[in-house]
Amino acid sequence: MADQTTHKSLFKEANNPSNIMPAKLTRDSNLKFRCHPGVSCFTACCGNVNIFLTPYDILRIRRALNLTADEFLLRFTTPVFLEKTDMPGVKIHLDAEGRCPFVTDEGCTIYPHRPTTCRYYPVGMSFFHGAAEEGSGAEEFYFLVKESHCKGHDEAQMMTIREWRQDQGIDESDEMNKEWMELVMRRKSFGLQATLSEPAQKMFFMASTDLDKFRTYVFSPSFLNTYDINEETLNQIREDDVALMKFSFKYLASTLFGVEAVKIKEERLKAKTDELRQKQAESEQTAEQTYQELKAERDRMQSQISQKTKKK
Numbered sequence: 510m511a512d513q514t515t516h517k518s519l520f521k522e523a524n525n526p527s528n529i530m531p532a533k534l535t536r537d538s539n540l541k542f543r544c545h546p547g548v549s550c551f552t553a554c555c556g557n558v559n560i561f562l563t564p565y566d567i568l569r570i571r572r573a574l575n576l577t578a579d580e581f582l583l584r585f586t587t588p589v590f591l592e593k594t595d596m597p598g599v600k601i602h603l604d605a606e607g608r609c610p611f612v613t614d615e616g617c618t619i620y621p622h623r624p625t626t627c628r629y630y631p632v633g634m635s636f637f638h639g640a641a642e643e644g645s646g647a648e649e650f651y652f653l654v655k656e657s658h659c660k661g662h663d664e665a666q667m668m669t670i671r672e673w674r675q676d677q678g679i680d681e682s683d684e685m686n687k688e689w690m691e692l693v694m695r696r697k698s699f700g701l702q703a704t705l706s707e708p709a710q711k712m713f714f715m716a717s718t719d720l721d722k723f724r725t726y727v728f729s730p731s732f733l734n735t736y737d738i739n740e741e742t743l744n745q746i747r748e749d750d751v752a753l754m755k756f757s758f759k760y761l762a763s764t765l766f767g768v769e770a771v772k773i774k775e776e777r778l779k780a781k782t783d784e785l786r787q788k789q790a791e792s793e794q795t796a797e798q799t800y801q802e803l804k805a806e807r808d809r810m811q812s813q814i815s816q817k818t819k820k821k
């Protein structure tokens with residue numbers, strides 16, 4: 510808990526857009542800010558706020574609390590759609606007073622493991638359109654959130670955003686979450702013209718929030734019979750949660766966006782192709798049969814008409 514006496518910060522979506530300063534910042538821009546227990550507003554920002562959790566946030570916090578994914582999700586989170594997408598995720602479940610369950614008068618009780626959102630505040634990061642899809646860090650930009658109750662802006666400490674990122678452990682968080690964030694940004698850039706199917710949403714939710722369940726799924730016979738995963742990867746993801754999390758990002762990229770990160774076995778592909786061909790052949794056969802029946806019926810009617818005409 511040593512950090513409870515040094516820093517505590519939180520990034521939150523500003524309810525009022527005027528809290529976002531109009532300047533676009535880079536990693537080299539200066540940030541005049543310091544948060545510490547001596548500020549009059551200490552812990553004021555740990556309530557009435559949406560704290561979305563990334564897969565790495567969930568893993569890091571539940572490990573620190575010694576909880577299974579299930580227990581952590583049930584006790585501390587609320588399901589929610591990630592901002593402006595149809596991708597389901599979770600945010601921290603606030604208590605009856607609207608406070609984060611991890612805050613005390615002394616500060617954040619999970620400070621070394623705090624969510625990425627909390628590490629960023631009062632800085633926000635976004636991407637120029639399309640940059641996230643290519644995974645290009647060069648196109649990122651930053652902005653400052655300046656809320657009147659936050660007295661950290663009155664402090665004299667000055668550092669660049671690059672230094673702020675290091676100081677708050679944002680570099681490590683972002684590195685861990687990178688591929689997952691790219692999926693969310695990619696989905697966001699598609700808009701909601703095409704919605705994710707319910708099974709795809711369920712898969713995204715499971716892989717993003719519950720690595721215990723995802724591991725059971727990956728080691729099920731149907732998964733192993735379908736996907737081409739080498740022994741080395743299987744050995745890694747059997748025990749190592751971070752390796753499994755990174756594998757889950759690749760799997761989601763494959764299933765949601767058709768990226769060839771996790772391959773389907775050749776024989777399964779062939780079986781699927783054969784099945785589709787078979788179905789196509791069957792429907793062509795049905796169509797041909799229907800056509801022949803209709804043609805026969807038409808011929809029969811025509812012959813009846815011509816016989817009647819001859820009798821007259």
Ligand code: SF4
Pocket residue numbers: 517518519554555556560609610611612613616617618619620623624627
């Ligand atoms: S996790 Fe910690 S820093 Fe974040 S809102 Fe809760 S108490 Fe505050």
Ligand code: SF4
Pocket residue numbers: 517518519543544545548550551552553554555630658659660661662
């Ligand atoms: S409101 Fe600002 S200065 Fe106050 S505790 Fe939160 S981040 Fe720190």
